Amino acid sequence: MRELLPYLRLLRRQRGRLALGALLMFATAGAGIGLLALSGWFITATAVTGALLAAGIAASLEIYVPGGGIRAFAVGRTVARYLERLQNHDAVLRLLALLRARTFARLARLDPATLGRLRGGELLTRLTSDIDRLDGLYLRGLAPPLVAALALALTTALLAIGDGGTALATVAALGTFGAVLLLGAWRLGRRLTEQLAASGARLRAGIVDHLRGLGELLAFRSAGHHRAGLDALDAAYRGEDTALARGIARGEALLHGGVQLAAVLVLLAALSLYAAGTVSGAVAVMMPLAVLGLLEPLGVLPGSGLHLARARAAARRLDAEAERPPAVPAPASPLPVPAGGALTLADVTVERGAGARVLAGVSLEVAAGEAVAVLGVSGSGKSTLAQLACRQLDPSAGSVGLGGIDLRRLDPDALYPAVGYLTQHTDLFAGSVADNLRLADPEASVARLWQLLEAVDLAGFVDGLPEGIDTWIGEAGLQLSGGQARRLALGRLLLRDPVLVVLDEPLSGLDAASARHVAATLERWLAGRTTLLLGHGREALPAADRYLTLRHGRLEPLPG
Incomplete structure (x- = not known):
């Protein structure tokens, strides 16, 4: 736990909100028990009279007091x-907001290498x-056992009216x-919910990737094959979910029985007490009905164990990446980031995978202030260099x-x-x-943004959009072409004042005219900045x- x-x-x-919610849950259960017990007593007492x-x-x-009590329990239970639903859902939604903010903040703090281990669907x-x-x-894990314990205490008091021993x-x-x-539900849930959570994550990640x-x-006629893999994941997920549901159903059936x-x-x-003259007929009927009133508060206990196990499995998954050692750890005593200077790589070797x-x-x-371009084919290691x-x-x-x-002596959060x-x-x-x-400068004025759009040859296009600079560009910028998206990203970069600039294929996707315009802009902006440029050819770079x-x-001088 x-x-x-x-x-x-x-x-x-x-x-405070959760305590009030639990109290309302008990009030609901208590009103149900009281309604059954008092109704049984009143009907029997009326019949005997x-x-x-x-x-x-x-x-x-006296019919008015018990009659009023029955109405009070009935209305009180509904209210x-x-x-309870209003209060608990408000509290849970507030908790969800806290949880999502906490989780997002923890994921955002992960270094890029660690974050890169997670697929988009897993995130x-x-x-x-x-x-x-x-x-x-x-709501479903901790509160139900507490309410069940209070309901048992209430039932004890009602049964004690007839006989304390019973x-x-x-x-x-x-x-x-x-x-x-x-x-038992907790143990079953611990075994199955982790498998279920992992299967569900694989299925969702697969669907997102698909x-x-x-x-x-x-295009490659592989959709059917990939879909078959998703069907297999779905079958495994549904099988584990069914096994879990059957286990909980068995527990609930046993508890109801x-x-x-x-x-x-x-x-x-x-009845034995009634025959002995110890209790009245009305009390004798009230006692088993009070026990039946426990069906609702006790009946959810197997499900409560399941929800606790599910919450534990989810917590372990949420904490898994945060507990893993970072790929780029921060030093114990970090040095301040220098205000400038040369970028140096000394006898650097990088191994991936199996060596x-x-x-x-x-x-x-x-x-310092120099721009060096490194050219190479795809897969040559340029992005690794960046x-x-x-x-x-x-x-x-x-x-x-x-x-x-050495960059390893700098705090990554200060370096980035x-x-x-x-x-x-x-x-x-x-x-x-x-x-x-x-995103690069939340305080940037509208005039400054238009200057940047002009600098990357995007002002005319944006000016023609329905809402201009406030136009929605869609999920991941899908409303833009590849070249337009690239220029927008370059404009965002120009809002920064970095010590070091690394540009990987900066003119990728741009037509010749736009590439020349943007290259000239970048050359002016890069003047005096330590810069590493990466690309397939000289024509694709400033x-x-x-x-x-x-x-x-290995690095070699460019021939010619």
């Missing part, structure tokens, strides 16, 4: 149920399904039986430094804002043109002071 401790501490922030009067025996019965699962399972931690024996037996089934790559799958058996035994005991060398003994110095320069990756051997300081890095992949977000630009080529993991 230690995996749940951080989330239990989160519950404390809403303890009527029979006595019919036999000519003087008898009287308590409504207020989606973390932020949706896993957190949704945690919302049942209180009350204690009944409640002890039902409490023990409920606890055993709760523990949708993202549907064009390629259709146990409560009903207890009601029958209490009825027999009550395959991407870079082998690479040495490079980019002097990741090393930005410390998104540490070398297997050798060192990477900035201003004479000082680096302007444009990756091969254009990352845009579901928002407006202005929203995407202001002008540089030196040109190198990367072949077979």
Whole structure:
């Protein structure tokens, strides 16, 4: 259960609302028990009084107080149920907001290499399904056993009106039986919910990947094969879900059967007490009905064990990446990021996978204010070189430094804002043109944004959009062409004032005219900045002071 401790501490922030919600849950259960018990007593007492009067025996019965009590329990149960749902859902939604913010913040703090181990579908699962399972931690996991214990205490008091021994024996037996089934559901859930959570994550990630790559799958006629894999994942997920549901159903059936058996035994005991003249007929009927009122609060205990196990599995998944050692750890005593200086790679080797060398003994110095271009074919290691320069990756051997300081002696959280890095992949977000630009500077004025759009040859296009700079560009910028998206990303970069600039294929996807315009803009902006340019050819890059080529993991001067 230690995996749940951080989330239990989160519950404390809403303890007032949660306590009120639990009280309303007990009020609902208590009103149900009181309604059954009082109704049984009142109906029986009325019948007995009527029979006595019919036999000519003087008898009287106060009907207004119990009648009012029955109405109060009936109305109170409905009102308590409504207020309980209102209160608990408000508290749970507030908790969900806290959980999602906490999870997003933890994922955002992960270094790029660690974050890159998670597929897009897995990230989606973390932020949706896993957190949704945690919302049942209180409402369906912790609160039901508490309410069940209070309901047992109330039933003990009602049964004690007839006989204290019967009350204690009944409640002890039902409490023990409920606890055993709760523990059994917890153990079953621990075994199955982790498998179920993993299967569900694989299925959702597979579906996301299928949708993202549907064009390629259709082009290569592999959609059917990929869909068959998804069907297999779905079958495995549904099989595990069915096994879990059957286990919980068995537990609930046993618990309902146990409560009903207890009601029958209490009825027999009550009839014996009635025959002995110890209790009245009305009390004898009231006793088993009070036990039957426990069906609702006790019946959810197996499900409570399941929800606790589900919450534990979700918590373990949410914490898995945060507990893994970072790929680029922060130093114990970090040095401040230098205000400038040369970028140096000294005898750097990078190995991936099963020891395959991407870079082998690479040495490079980019002097302060110098622009160096590294050219190479796809897969030659250019992006690896960029990741090393930005410390998104540490070398297997050798060192990477900035201003004479090894990057491993700098705090990554302080280094990243000082680096302007444009990756091969254009990352845009579901928002407006202005929203995407202001990621680099939230305080940038509208006039400044238009200057940037002009600088990247995008102002005319944006000016013609329905809402101009406030036009929504769609999920991942899907409303833009590849070249337009690239220029928007470049405009965002120009809002920064970095110490080091790394541009990976900056003019990719641009037509010749736009490429010339943007290249001229970049050359002016890069003047005096330490810059590493990466591309397939010189024509795809702004002008540089030196040109190198990367072949077979080694840097060589560019021929000619």
